[in-house]
Amino acid sequence: MKEDFLHYVWLHMLFSTHKITTTNSESLNVIKVGMPNTNSGPDFLNAQLQINAQTWVGNVEIHVKSSDWYLHQHESDENYDAVILHVVWEHDSEVFMKNNKPLPTLELCNYVDKNLSDNFLNLVSKSLKWIPCQKQISTVDSFLLKNWMERLYFERLEAKSILVNQLLEESNNDYEAVLFKLLAKNFGLKVNGEVFFKLARSFDYSILRKTCFDEYILTSLLFGQAGFLEEDIQNKYFLGLKNEYEYLKHKYQLKSLKKNQFQFFRMRPANFPTIRFAQLVALMHTHQNLFSKLMKCKKLNEFYDLFLVEINNFWKEHYTFETTSKKSSKRLTKSFIDLLIINTVIPLKFVFFKGRGGVNEDDILNLIKELKPEKNSVISKFSELKITSENAFETQSLLELKNNYCEKYRCLECAIGNDLLRNNDIL
Template identity: 35%
Template sequence: MQEDFLHYVWQHQYFDKIDLRTTDGQLVTVLKPGYRNADAGPDFLTARLQLDDVEWNGAVEIHLKASDWHRHQHQTDPKYDQVVLHVVLEADQPVQRLDGSIVPALALASRIAPDLLRAYHNLLEEPTSALPCAPQLQMVPEITRTSMVERALLERVELKASVVSDLHQRLTNDWEATAYHTLATAFGFQKNSEPLARLAKALPLAVIRRHRHDLLQLEALVFGQAGFLEEAGASVEDEYTAALRREFNFLRHKYSLHGTALAAHEWNFLRLRPANFPTVRLAQLAAVLHVRPALFDAMLTAADLPTLTKFFQVPTSTYWREHYRPGVAGKVPGFGKSSIHLLITNVVVPLRVAYARHTGQAELVESAVALLSLLPAEHNHITDDYAALGFQHRSSADSQGLLALHRAYCTPRRCLHCAVGSRIMQRNLVTR
């Protein structure tokens, strides 16, 4: 059993309250269970309880065993002096506050309905690969499922926006630099996001701005700092690669870029189709930086989806339409719509939400999230599993919501925090 289960039981008061008493015999009346504390300190704050004839206002701490109080060192933490009731499954020992006073304990092991415990264990022990509650989904109304996916979507968008906000703060509140770093990272498309994020640090926007008008120089900076020009040797040497190397050797001296470049071996090519090679993505990023001088303003103000799509539909240089790596020839397809849709999802929407939060424009949050409903649904084994179980999957908004539900709730078995899991628990509850 996880401690979350006791949190759930206490929050909803799903236990037998007839002749409810502490371990030392005090009669307990719960006037208000308190609210969940997401920060450090006791689990529930501003609770109102009556012990015998005395009313107490304070905090409630939850543990599976009372001895966990000492294991977590709460007896030395003044934040826990406000605890007026210690709710536990098993009261294996008395516990004290910082001043040595005993904290009243309430043991719930014999007061939780067996059907509720059974429903909880069924959720946590279900081996299905999609989601724990799959065998019991038929008892959950569609509106509950839909609203939970929407909630998970908003949480996912907010999480991505908070990453952008943190980046914005680190970049001294420069939105253009924030857009550049966010865009560069997203061009890694998961497999190469980490090295592309480091490349953005190794190649400052100020340097790019000075050379964005010259695509050869811009590509020299991008591929040179990425380490691919050092990789190119005599066996793969061609005229264009040689020109890139000459430009980069001059520019890295000019801007003191020595020691900041990545190495070619830090990029991932394994199990990627050539069209997704990091070298191809770098060429596409360079093309966008060359043609679009104001990244943030354009992504913020684009009025509709076609305008945003056009923003990313920039042709690469002739060389990179015919080469996958320096000196390695091959016909390279153009930037696909699916890739553009991912950039809108992972760059434009989080940027807009972060900016909206920063400036207090709530309406911009709604319009940013609404963009996702205009994009086609993403298809992978996760979203397909949920669609097969009856979840709606019509747009990218649904896809993002399902991915968030899977990663934040189903995989870690956080069923009691999910509206679907909570509804199943309620249906299995035997009122006592």
């Protein structure tokens, strides 16, 4: 048995309340279970009980075994002096208060339905299961699942907001600077995301603001900071960028990264860091006030039009500085733009309008629901469990479910887990 299950049972009063008694045969009536305490001290505060018809107001402490009281040394902690009831699964030791009287104790195992406890144990058993409820999740009511997905999606947005707010604090609320850093991170995708992010933070955004009017200078800045211009390549375009970067490096006292931090191995050429840098340069050069434009966009096609930029002709015929390729536009694909909207634009919109007291959740939901579902191993596995996704809203919600609930066995905090726990046999 786990303590978090006992917290759950107590909070929702999922035990028989008819003629319950303490371990010392005192009659017990629970009027209020109290408020869960997320800080140090007793588990529930300001509970209201009747013990032998006498009303008590105080705190409740919960343990798997009574002896845990001494194991955790509560007897020497004055924070526990106001505990009026000890709730345990197994009463294996008497606990005494400072007046040497036994602390009233409720042994829950006598009052909890066996199906409920069995369901819980089966649900959270760490057997070889991809998610705890993989055999039952497809049976969950669609209405419940839909409402829970909306909650999950906004939890995911709130989590993404943490980084946005950190970057805003670092940049003195410069949204354009934050946009660039987030775009860089997401242009790098999963493999190069962190080093792209590191690059974007390796120089003050004011330098980019001064150079973005000239595509050539901006190119030299990004490729130079990435360490891509340190090689000896006899190429006119390369040598010109290298010379330009040497000037920028001296003028702004820049320190570049090392090229070997960027991964090319086992990547599709379209995702090479060189191509992503060229596309990022084109985007920042074409739209010097990109943030304000993005905040005004509402319809999906407006975003696609904004991200439809032309890269430098050199990169239309190259994937690296050294090797040529068949000429192609190498524009951002709609699927890639979708990822930028999911991971950069929407979190920024959420924080920006929330800070102004005007988040329109329907606008955000309408936009994310227009995007096609993401394709990855997590979404594929949910599909195998008959939980299919029609759009990016659903895939983002499922990722949140998997990563922050299923992986952490937070079944008691999950609407799906709650439903299965109370209404089904989990086998």
